[in-house]
Amino acid sequence: MYEWRGGQKNIYETSSVYTINRVTESDGGGYSCRGRRGSFWTEWSDSTSLKVIVPSKPTVTLQPSWTQIYSGETVTVRCEIQGGEGAQWTYEWRQGQKNIPETSSEYTITVTESDAEGYSCRGRRDYLLTYWSKVTGLTVSSKPKAELRADRTAVLVGGSVTLTCSVNPSSSSGWKYYWYRDWKSYQPVTNGQISVSEGGLYSCRGGRGEPVYYTEWSQSVRIDTTVPSKPTVTLQPPWTQIYSGETVTVRCEIQEVEGAQWTYEWRPNKLNTPPTSNEYRITVTESDSGLYSCRGRRGYLLTEWSETITLTVSSKPKAELRAYRTAVPVGGSVTLTCSVNPSSSSGWKYYWYRDGKSYQPVTNGQISVSEGGLYSCRGGRGEPVYYTEDSESAWIDKIVTVSGADSSSSPVWLMVGLVCGVSLIIILLLLLYRCRQFKFTFEFIVFISCFRSIQSESHSLGSSTNHGVNQNETHEYNSLQHGKHHEPEQSAVYSEVKTGAAEDSLMYAEVKRPKKDKAKKKAGQ
Structure with missing residues (x-):
């Protein structure tokens, strides 16, 4: 026969099998048994626990009840058994499939992103157990900004x-x-x-x-x-046309707040390199063209932005040289003009060079020169001086007098030339007239040769010329009237003009008449 013990009540069962119908909470507990034969008893068996599950399902809640939890936050998970209030429950927890050694109804954690697997719980009281709750998940994100x-x-x-x-x-x-x-x-x-x-x-x-x-x-x-104050941007030098390579200064001036310790901001931003100054000195290139403006800053005080100024940068210019003539008369001069285009650019001084050597700097770009040579120029302005490209060179010649004559003989040469010209015209007209009258063909040869300076022969030259003409005319006329010829086949009229000495120069005019005798013989035949 057998003897049983366990649970929370006496057991009167002597068979080897103990059956419990309609288990109640009081049936939970540890059960053991032993055998008896006659007066002999075995030892008690090891106890076997019977745990009775009550029909109750806990709920896991989250405090605070935020749907979005961030890494590092502290939250509390709580296990609540409905209808089991007042009972002395202990609790079992698990995270995912992992048991947690925690027996209280609340579990406080500082979450990390690995805590996002979810939590569940159940209650225990002696040999009574609840069902496992539903898993409550946590959405854990990285710390927000x-x-x-x-x-x-x-x-x-x-x-x-x-x-x-x-x-x-x-x-x-x-x-x-x-x-x-x-x-x-x-x-x-x-x-x-x-x-x-x-x-x-x-x-x-x-x-x-x-x-x-x-x-x-x-x-x-x-x-x-x-603050209601607007700075002004100025350009020094204040030229409207700037050329690549020139050095200019842009300056920001705040008129209404003198003495304040301002720092400055510039547009374009490439000028904002600490420390920001009220002026920038720039050796410009064409890429520096654009709009410039500024404002002042002091702590958290700001002025308004200034009006913009436009910086226009052009390629390096070339000077232009003009000469109104390229020969210097005796005792005279030639005017040379140097300029830089466009004419709207200003502030230029002009630097002159003769035969590659510095000549003189002037402001208005115009000089008068009385010496021959190879002249060129270039413009320059600013400090340090910015130079243009050199102009093209211009060759200036100087006219000199004939050897042996001085400047006082120029009027004499002029008079002699005029008298010679008039005399030759008169001789030509007379010969043309006579040839037409006598139906002669003629050939007129003039040879003029001047080797020495004539100083005071103009009057004698005129009278000599007239005398020679009259004498020849008379000789020719008499010859024609009497039918006499110096040569059998032709006759000639000569006119001789002497200039100065007899050996210096001669002028001849020769007129040929047709052969009349031969013409008459042919007519008689």
């Missing part, structure tokens, strides 16, 4: 700017927003939006929970207060 937006970054004196702080995704909830100005705490607000009227460097971050869990800092936004 706050985002700061400003509707504008400059505020006029007396105005305000609206700043907005948020945490993405927008589905995450429970945030308060903490504001900072110049890295000092400013104010916490709930709706994440504030209006500010002071300039400064603003940032924010979100926070929630207890203890407070903070997001990453937002990016900083600089808010400046604009």
Whole structure:
């Protein structure tokens, strides 16, 4: 026969099998047995536990009840057994398929992204067990960063700017927003939006929970207060046309706030290389052409942007040289003009060179020269001097008098030339007249040779010429009247003009008459 013990009640069963019908909570417990034969008993068997599962299913809840959890936040998972209030339950937990050595109804954890597997629980009381709860999952994301937006970054004196702080995704909830100005705490607000009227460097971050869990800092936004003052950009030298290689200075001038310790911002941005100065000295290239403007800054105070000025940079110019004639008369001069195009460019001095050597610098670009030579020029302006390309060269000749004559003989030469010219014209007209009258064909040869200077023969030259003409005319006329010829086949008329000495130069005119005798013989035949 057998003897049983266990559970929470006496067992009157002597068979080797103990059957429990309609198990109740009181049937739970440890069961053991032993055998008996006559007066002999075996030892008690090892106890076997009977655990009675009650028809109750716990629920796992999350506190705080946020759907989006971030790495580093502290949350509490809680196991709640409906209808089991007041009972002394112990709890079993597991994460995914892994058991957790925790027996309380609440389990507090600082989550990481690996905690996203989900949690479940069940209750235990003596030999009673509940069912396992449903798995409650956690969505764990990396630590978020706050985002700061400003509707504008400059505020006029007396105005305000609206700043907005948020945490993405927008589905995450429970945030308060903490504001900072110049890295000092400013104010916490709930709706994440504030209006500010002071300039400064603003940032924010979100926070929630207890203890407070903070997001990453937002990016900083600089808010400046604009003062009603507009600078002026000037160009030195103030030339409208600038050439590649010239050195110019752009300057930012703030007229209304003298003595203030301003720093300056420039457009284009390539000028904003710390420390920012109120002027920049630039040796320009054509790539520096463009619009320039500036504004002043002092702390969080800003002026308005200045009006823009236009810098136009052209390629290096070439000087142009003009000469109104290229020969210098005796005792005279030639005017040379040097210029730089376009004519709108200003500030030029002109540097002159004769035979490759420096001649003289002048301002108006025009000089008079009385010496022959190879002249060129170039323009220059600014400090240090910026030079144009050299002009083309111009050769200037100087006219000199004939050897043995001086400048006082020029009027005499002029008179002699005039008398000779008039005399030759008269002789030509007379010969043409006579040839037409007597129907002669003629050949007129003039040879003039002048070797020496004639100083005072103009009057004698005229009378000599007239005398020679009259004498020949008389000789020719008498010869024709009497039918006498010096030569059998032809006769000639000679006119001789002496200039100065007899050996110096001669002028001859020769007229040939046709052979009349032969013509008459032919007619008689």
